[in-house]
Amino acid sequence: MPAIAYLECSRCHARLPADVPQTLCTQCTDQPAGALYVRYDLAHLHGSSPREVVGEDASSPWSGMWRYRAVLPEVAPVTLGEGWTPMLRSKRHGGVFLKEEGANPTGSFKARGLALAVTMARHYGLRKLAIPSAGNAAGALAAYAAAADIEAHIFMPRDVPLANAVEAAAYGAKVTLVDGVISDCARIVGERKQAEGWFDISTLKEPFRVEGKKTMGYELVEQLGWEYPDAVFYPTGGGVGLIGMWKAFEELERLGWVRPGKRPRMFAIQSSGCAPVVQAFEEGASASRMWQDPATAASGLRVPKAYGDYIILDILRASGGQAVAVSDEAIFASLRDWAANEGIFLSPEGAAATAAYDQLLASGVLSASDRVVLFNTGAGLKYTDVVAAALGLASAGHTAR
Numbered sequence: 576m577p578a579i580a581y582l583e584c585s586r587c588h589a590r591l592p593a594d595v596p597q598t599l600c601t602q603c604t605d606q607p608a609g610a611l612y613v614r615y616d617l618a619h620l621h622g623s624s625p626r627e628v629v630g631e632d633a634s635s636p637w638s639g640m641w642r643y644r645a646v647l648p649e650v651a652p653v654t655l656g657e658g659w660t661p662m663l664r665s666k667r668h669g670g671v672f673l674k675e676e677g678a679n680p681t682g683s684f685k686a687r688g689l690a691l692a693v694t695m696a697r698h699y700g701l702r703k704l705a706i707p708s709a710g711n712a713a714g715a716l717a718a719y720a721a722a723a724d725i726e727a728h729i730f731m732p733r734d735v736p737l738a739n740a741v742e743a744a745a746y747g748a749k750v751t752l753v754d755g756v757i758s759d760c761a762r763i764v765g766e767r768k769q770a771e772g773w774f775d776i777s778t779l780k781e782p783f784r785v786e787g788k789k790t791m792g793y794e795l796v797e798q799l800g801w802e803y804p805d806a807v808f809y810p811t812g813g814g815v816g817l818i819g820m821w822k823a824f825e826e827l828e829r830l831g832w833v834r835p836g837k838r839p840r841m842f843a844i845q846s847s848g849c850a851p852v853v854q855a856f857e858e859g860a861s862a863s864r865m866w867q868d869p870a871t872a873a874s875g876l877r878v879p880k881a882y883g884d885y886i887i888l889d890i891l892r893a894s895g896g897q898a899v900a901v902s903d904e905a906i907f908a909s910l911r912d913w914a915a916n917e918g919i920f921l922s923p924e925g926a927a928a929t930a931a932y933d934q935l936l937a938s939g940v941l942s943a944s945d946r947v948v949l950f951n952t953g954a955g956l957k958y959t960d961v962v963a964a965a966l967g968l969a970s971a972g973h974t975a976r
């Protein structure tokens with residue numbers, strides 16, 4: 576594992592040291608301050624063969640996402656077995672691969688970012704972490720904090736899926752349910768953190784959640800034989816995974832680990848009930864505006880303004896991708912379609928990606944022969960209450976209609 580050389584601001588490119596916990600750039604003259612990227616000296620790996628470096632021993636603590644330890648910080652991991660999730664082939668669409676992130680601990684891709692963020696928090700000796708969350712990040716923080724014996728203070732909307740509230744409480748986190756959305760939760764964390772001594776582990780306000788999520792980029796390339804797909808569909812709230820994967824592609828190219836070829840077109844998928852990135856993309860804007868009255872049953876997408884919107888929009892444009900909105904109706908139709916026809920119970924967020932795929936195939940933006948990776952970012956089973964309500968299916972104590 577490499578030592579971190581420095582942290583680099585995504586806006587002004589200032590370099591900050593990583594020997595103390597950092598949040599946002601302290602050198603930016605324009606506000607909001609830039610998010611920080613983790614940089615290493617990887618010169619010793621240039622020209623190496625990824626197969627030799629990455630290794631295969633599934634029984635070692637270096638399995639899962641830690642197979643990429645050569646490009647992760649040099650610290651002892653707090654791990655619950657995250658990463659190396661299945662890349663499933665669609666039965667019906669020849670070019671479509673489904674990256675099944677529901678197989679992670681706590682049933683979502685949030686495990687990757689929070690495994691690394693909590694690993695680093697323990698390394699720095701932080702004792703109290705706070706997070707505003709749309710739901711799944713809360714569950715993941717609660718689990719990793721319990722594993723690391725660190726306090727977790729969680730703020731999430733009162734109407735999160737039941738599983739998110741139950742898991743966070745079961746892991747022993749201090750949970751506050753807020754009347755509002757994730758931005759209201761973020762405001763509360765911001766107001767109280769100094770007095771409470773909390774380290775704010777919000778999306779992009781510390782560098783390691785992106786760094787953990789970049790493993791999705793390494794993984795999808797490895798699982799496709801160290802080749803890029805033509806397109807990646809990512810259900811986007813705060814956009815951490817999209818930003819992390821793009822960073823992985825940059826690193827893979829510098830290392831020479833990916834076959835030369837065009838980077839995938841990146842598609843950010845949102846619900847039409849909360850689509851600030853889509854709006855900004857369509858307006859040609861460099862940042863988004865706060866979305867008023869966000870409303871979607873895909874709770875992970877209920878993010879009215881992403882802190883890293885400027886990075887997301889840059890990536891979409893640089894890759895030749897798009898931001899796409901799908902209705903909740905289309906989301907639940909696709910969820911039902913994939914469950915009944917592929918045997919895969921998607922999260923509503925994942926079903927936003929599959930619905931968007933159908934939409935872009937029909938409109939000719941993609942062709943059937945394109946190799947496309949769709950992210951199912953969470954397990955459908957975390958949403959039984961939400962899905963039961965949306966589809967009128969049986970829920971606990973009730974009979975199917």
Ligand SMILES: Cc1ncc(COP(=O)(O)O)c(C=O)c1O
Binds near residue numbers: 683810816874952
């Ligand atoms: C299942 C699921 N998908 C997607 C997202 C959005 O993730 P990001 O904030 O990385 O864009 C979330 C966030 O809560 C989520 O829980």
Ligand SMILES: [Zn+2]
Binds near residue numbers: 589601602604
């Ligand atoms: Zn800066």
